[in-house]
Amino acid sequence: MANTIDQDYLAKRQLKKGTAGWVLLAGLGVSYVISGDFAGWNFGLAEAGWGGFAIAAALMATMYFALVLSLAEMSAAIPAAGGGYSFARQTMGTTGGYLTGLAVLIEYALAPAAIVIFIGAAVEELLGINGPWVYALFYAIFIGIHLAGVGEALKTMMVISGLAVVAILATAIALIGDFETANLFNIAPTDAAGASEILPFGWYGVWAALPFAMWLFLAVEGVPLAAEEARDPASDMPKGIIGAMIVLLFTAALVMFLLAGAAGADVIGSSSVPLVDALKATGSSGLATAINVLGLAGLIASFFSVIYGYSRLVFALSRAGYLPKELSLTSKRKAPTWALVVPGIFGFLVSLTGEGDLILGMAVVGATISYALMALSHILLRLRRPELKRPYRTPGGIFTSSIALVLSLVAMTGVYAFDPRAFNYTLVLFVIGAVYFFAYGRRHLVAKSADEELALILDAEHDLDEMDGVHLPEAELPLQADTSRA
DSSP: OOOOOOOOHTTTTTTTOOBBOOHHHHHHHHHHHHHHHHTTTTHHHHHHHHHHHHHHHHHHHHHHHHHHHHHHHHHHHOOOOOTTHHHHHHHHHHHHHHHHHHHHHHHHHHHHHHHHHHHHHHHHHHHSSSSSSHHHHHHHHHHHHHHHOHHHHHHHHHHHHHHHHHHHHEEEEEGGGGGGGGHHSSSOOOSTTTOOOOSTTTHHHHHHHOOOOOOOTTTTGGGGGGGBBBBSSSHHHHHHHHHHHHHHHHHHHHHHHHHHHHOHHHHHHTSSHHHHHHHHTTTHHHHHHHHHHHHHHHHHHHHHHHHHHHHHHHHHHHHHHHOOOOOOOBTSOOOBBHHHHHHHHHHHHHHHTTOOOHHHHHHHHHHHHHHHHHHHHHHHHHHHHHHHHOOOOOOOTTTHHHHHHHHHHHHHHHHHHHOOHHHOOOHHHHHHHHHHHTTTTGGGGGSSHHHHHHHHHHHHHHHHTTTTTTTOOOOOOOOOOOOGGO
């Protein structure tokens, strides 16, 4: 049974509205993903060869673009900070909403732990230091920037991700003269079924490469988590998320073609720093040092922005009552303090394992589960809520989201093909989260339906905007109507 919710409850749980225009939102989307261009994706070359990886990347680009178009419609129509959770709750009720939110939370809580391990390796390369103190320092600094306020956080993120994009463009310009098509196919064919010069590991390699292809776009779906902080969600959210995807398609194509085409697929497929090694292999050692530094900026950009993403998701789940309500309390600067700190502590503890590849695999499993549920949400929302006002409509409608649904399920099995441990460990986390919900969380929701929750949030924002400058004490804030009457 849902609890009642009043104005005082919501007044303590408000984000800073109107902070982000579509350019900042697009920058946020790029920032989520940009570290994937610097490392991680290239290991797919070792699994499938360049031809096999190109097929895997094309499939995953199609999946993400279809998903982004679906999310653009839902985020404009349902401007709540929960992103995928909010969309799923509209169509699949409290249980479907929570399970979608849980899948996204697994992705966003684990991804920074993996990225900070890669940051530690980059710091060690530059300064000779690594380990838990480095991880703790980066978590503390960037959570601290987020606590300073969302405007400061997003502007900092834009600068860092801008440096990362400059690094990719500079590398591409330096390598274009050394490009040779033969270098793309210099991995010798194996005796795998269907193996050839183009597919040296056969079709199984394409399957196993899917998780690495996802790394070129993983987490772009987090842009709708900023919906409550957008200036004009109906207009800004579609422009922001689609704009981010277009930029990411461009940068993915640059690194895929030019790195392997200049240095060879065999060299790039085994490199921990592919941009740097490609430059060294072609005689641009001086630029390689600069790119190594900017590569750290790329890792930091994704680390920084995924922290933003998990905090908004935890905030939304907590405000709705799915998670302990203390996690959604916001500071005077409208930053969700505990939603930033608690998952940060969890991520730091996970990072102490040092198993970055395993953690990334687990994050990908959480991601693919959430993609399937978000795509299904779009389909059900079109079927069940045709009257819902949609400022932006997905081209292709249900057909587009169906493509995202099918490909996300295929991608999920690809993780199992590469690393069954990541698949199984993630399912264990998912079961633990589900048990928590059915045993405790579902009895502490603050609204009976998604419509009711969203209406209360929007009403509270409107009332608080009207009172802005009056500074009434919390006790004098007018009470929201008892939700049990709705």
